[in-house]
Amino acid sequence: MRKDIILSGVGGQGILTIATIIGEAATTAGINLKQAEVHGMSQRGGDVQSNLRLSDEKIYSDLIAQGEADMIISMEPMEALRYLPYLREEGWVITSANPYKNISDYPEEERLMRALEDIPHVVKLEIEDVAKEHNMPKCANVILLGMAAKYIEILSPQQLRESIGRVFAAKGSKVVEMNQKAFDIGLNAVKNG
Amino acid sequence: MTEKKLLLGDEAIALGAIHAGISGVYAYPGTPSTEITEFIQNSSLAKERKLHSTWCTNEKTAMEAALGMSYAGKRALVCMKHVGMNVAADAFVNSAITGVNGGLVVLAADDPSMHSSQNEQDSRFYGKFAMIPILEPSSQQEAYDMMDYAYTLSEHLRLPVLMRVVTRLAHSRAGVEVAAIREENPLNPDNERTHWVLLPGNARRQYQALVEKQNELEESSSKSPYNCLEGLDQGCKHELGVIACGIGYNYVKEVDTDGRSIPILKVSQYPLPVEEIRRMASGCGHVLVVEDGQPFVEEQVRAILSSDYEVKGRLTNTLPRTGELTPDNVGEAIGRNIKRPFGNSQVVMPRPPALCQGCGHRDVYDALNKVAAEYPDARIFGDIGCYTLGALPPFRAIDSCVDMGASITMAKGASDAGVFPAIAVIGDSTFTHSGMTGLLDAVNDRANITVIISDNLTTAMTGGQDSAGTNKFEAICLGLGVEPEHVRVVVPLPKNMEEITRIIRQEVEYKGVSVIIPRRECIQTLNRKLRQKKADKE
Numbered sequence A: 001m002r003k004d005i006i007l008s009g010v011g012g013q014g015i016l017t018i019a020t021i022i023g024e025a026a027t028t029a030g031i032n033l034k035q036a037e038v039h040g041m042s043q044r045g046g047d048v049q050s051n052l053r054l055s056d057e058k059i060y061s062d063l064i065a066q067g068e069a070d071m072i073i074s075m076e077p078m079e080a081l082r083y084l085p086y087l088r089e090e091g092w093v094i095t096s097a098n099p100y101k102n103i104s105d106y107p108e109e110e111r112l113m114r115a116l117e118d119i120p121h122v123v124k125l126e127i128e129d130v131a132k133e134h135n136m137p138k139c140a141n142v143i144l145l146g147m148a149a150k151y152i153e154i155l156s157p158q159q160l161r162e163s164i165g166r167v168f169a170a171k172g173s174k175v176v177e178m179n180q181k182a183f184d185i186g187l188n189a190v191k192n193g
Numbered sequence B: 001m002t003e004k005k006l007l008l009g010d011e012a013i014a015l016g017a018i019h020a021g022i023s024g025v026y027a028y029p030g031t032p033s034t035e036i037t038e039f040i041q042n043s044s045l046a047k048e049r050k051l052h053s054t055w056c057t058n059e060k061t062a063m064e065a066a067l068g069m070s071y072a073g074k075r076a077l078v079c080m081k082h083v084g085m086n087v088a089a090d091a092f093v094n095s096a097i098t099g100v101n102g103g104l105v106v107l108a109a110d111d112p113s114m115h116s117s118q119n120e121q122d123s124r125f126y127g128k129f130a131m132i133p134i135l136e137p138s139s140q141q142e143a144y145d146m147m148d149y150a151y152t153l154s155e156h157l158r159l160p161v162l163m164r165v166v167t168r169l170a171h172s173r174a175g176v177e178v179a180a181i182r183e184e185n186p187l188n189p190d191n192e193r194t195h196w197v198l199l200p201g202n203a204r205r206q207y208q209a210l211v212e213k214q215n216e217l218e219e220s221s222s223k224s225p226y227n228c229l230e231g232l233d234q235g236c237k238h239e240l241g242v243i244a245c246g247i248g249y250n251y252v253k254e255v256d257t258d259g260r261s262i263p264i265l266k267v268s269q270y271p272l273p274v275e276e277i278r279r280m281a282s283g284c285g286h287v288l289v290v291e292d293g294q295p296f297v298e299e300q301v302r303a304i305l306s307s308d309y310e311v312k313g314r315l316t317n318t319l320p321r322t323g324e325l326t327p328d329n330v331g332e333a334i335g336r337n338i339k340r341p342f343g344n345s346q347v348v349m350p351r352p353p354a355l356c357q358g359c360g361h362r363d364v365y366d367a368l369n370k371v372a373a374e375y376p377d378a379r380i381f382g383d384i385g386c387y388t389l390g391a392l393p394p395f396r397a398i399d400s401c402v403d404m405g406a407s408i409t410m411a412k413g414a415s416d417a418g419v420f421p422a423i424a425v426i427g428d429s430t431f432t433h434s435g436m437t438g439l440l441d442a443v444n445d446r447a448n449i450t451v452i453i454s455d456n457l458t459t460a461m462t463g464g465q466d467s468a469g470t471n472k473f474e475a476i477c478l479g480l481g482v483e484p485e486h487v488r489v490v491v492p493l494p495k496n497m498e499e500i501t502r503i504i505r506q507e508v509e510y511k512g513v514s515v516i517i518p519r520r521e522c523i524q525t526l527n528r529k530l531r532q533k534k535a536d537k538e
Helices: A015-029 A077-082 A109-117 A127-133 A137-152 A157-167 A173-192 B009-019 B034-042 B044-048 B059-071 B084-098 B124-130 B140-157 B200-212 B214-223 B248-254 B274-282 B296-304 B327-334 B360-372 B386-391 B406-417 B428-444 B473-480 B494-509 B523-537
Strands: A002-010 A032-036 A047-055 A069-074 A087-096 A122-125 B004-008 B022-027 B075-081 B104-110 B161-166 B172-177 B228-230 B238-245 B264-267 B284-290 B379-381 B422-427 B449-454 B487-490 B514-518
Touching: A002 A015, A002 A077, A015 A032, A015 A047, A015 A137, A015 A157, A015 B004, A047 A077, A069 A077, A069 A137, A077 A087, A077 A109, A087 A137, A109 A122, A122 A137, A122 A173, A127 A137, A127 A173, A137 A157, A137 A173, A157 A173, B004 B009, B004 B140, B009 B022, B009 B034, B009 B104, B009 B140, B009 B161, B009 B172, B022 B034, B022 B059, B034 B044, B034 B075, B059 B075, B059 B084, B059 B104, B075 B084, B084 B104, B084 B124, B084 B200, B104 B140, B124 B161, B124 B296, B140 B161, B140 B172, B140 B214, B200 B214, B214 B274, B228 B274, B238 B248, B238 B274, B238 B296, B248 B264, B248 B284, B248 B327, B264 B274, B274 B284, B274 B296, B284 B296, B284 B327, B360 B386, B360 B422, B360 B449, B360 B494, B360 B514, B379 B406, B386 B422, B406 B422, B406 B428, B406 B449, B422 B428, B428 B449, B428 B473, B449 B494, B473 B487, B473 B514, B487 B494, B494 B514
Parallel strands: A002 A069, A069 A087, A087 A122, B022 B075, B075 B104, B104 B161, B238 B264, B238 B284, B379 B422, B422 B449, B449 B514, B487 B514
Antiparallel strands: A002 A047, A032 A047, A032 B172, B004 B172, B228 B264
16 A cells, blocks of 8 residues: 655644654554655745655655555645645545644635635644643644544554653653543544534 | 664764764755764764764865864764855865875765755766765665775875765764774874875875875776676576666665566766676676766766667666756666656645844845846846845846855945946855955955945754854954954844935945844844743743
């Protein structure tokens, strides 16, 4: 099996943490992985993305070709749409529905949501709002990972959940528990939806 | 099975260098090379071995210190981004003339597509210019494995080795299997003064010896485990053969060739393996060169093959002349049909990076814009760092940004020509990197310029590395001869706006060199420290 995933968002929203959790789970499971990141200038509030490629077979390219991505996982709705040319026809878009408006010409929300709904396979949720409701504003990214978990397929939700335990272990059991709870909130939100 | 570690290309290089027995890394931060030195700084084995890993003031001091470590018999690594090679070039080119004692690897991280850079120069030209071997890994595993190979090669040829990577390798993670760990070299300073004292008489002999070594370099390339010709069927004539350099190889390997058999010559060591190129070309109708960066190989291949042999690549627009390789443009060049079920969304707007909320540079630009509005002829010369973002809205404050340190010297030149006011804005780390010499020129010429050293106590753009001049700026400026009453320090906060604008006005009106130092810690490093403190308490 092969899964090509584009992670997107705005600098500082924590997409690299999502990549780290998936990457750790893949390495533990013995699945091949390549993950291209963006460092440097664009991290200052600009658009950021990471190409994450998982496969049972050898992976050559660090980048995903256009029309080849199985999923776009995005912390921000407009940023999900930025990478649409990379999505394959049957691909899924899993995104936060909370806009991050740090530019003056940010599109009207209604137009934005309509554009998202035009995609055949899309899951969206106001994850920032959900994270605040549960008093875990810093865990919005892990809620998003939970939402995406059942679509990743090459790794099970359980493998991802365990990976969260290892990735956050150094920060103590409280942080681990909170992030696993955030993951479950995302996972269940999709199950119920 | 050996343990697999998930490493960035940069981290694989760092670990490979540690395992190859380096005694030190010398570097100035620069995207996409920064994580190499950071990894060594945080490595427990490097700490245990007390490997040198503190940041250098600039790439030239780094290159020279690394050469000194090599002179002393130990293995050294020097890392920089591509434009850093311009700064290090004097030492770099001459290190090929002196040769090395302990192994010396120069790592240049190129940035095709200019993700975080002001040009996309290709460092392989520097390697050819200096006439030394160049390595260009195609994967994180190769980057790791190549470090030991590079040091062995360097010590065997007694030459520095240039290793060239690009952003997409440097900043991409993959599983890497690690090898045995080698001991450091013993201290063994070179006694051969005729190699190291580059008086013309010695330099001529050394240069002649370097020229004579070139055959050995070519032989090493043709035997290299990192260069290989695959898929060439001697019995038939292939329509197309591909020369795939560095990570270009990966994109070629991913193309679905619809059953067409396309031989690939993978090139990861230079000088080019000339015989292999001729051998592949003779079995193929034409050749496509796939290389990230400038058409370095393509131009050479045209010279190697007969003039009527068709060579395609960036020069023929088969691949774009500018920008990085992607699976898409390589796929198209080989003839893959790209299926894009979804087009570009019309709703998406550009989201450029911006200065952080609460950043001191913001207050500096607010103040500068206020004063500049009173002088319609004012020109503000910027420099390289976070504060380059002052060029974008809402500030639109700077008129130029060229290279490290150019703010001060360009302001001086413009002032010499009659521009008034001529104001330079430079960060603390950039000032010590390449601004100090320009300030001395300005002082010696009594230039009428105002220099703003926006001091956030760190090298912020690359992620908050130590800045060489922290706590020394007033002393440096006074030492260079700036008048004490014209070295002014302010705290860039909105509540101090009146004082800051008043001081800028006064210093603009002063006919001579003045330096204003707005000083407030970078909010990124400040927040990191606060988080760390909080975590330590818990």
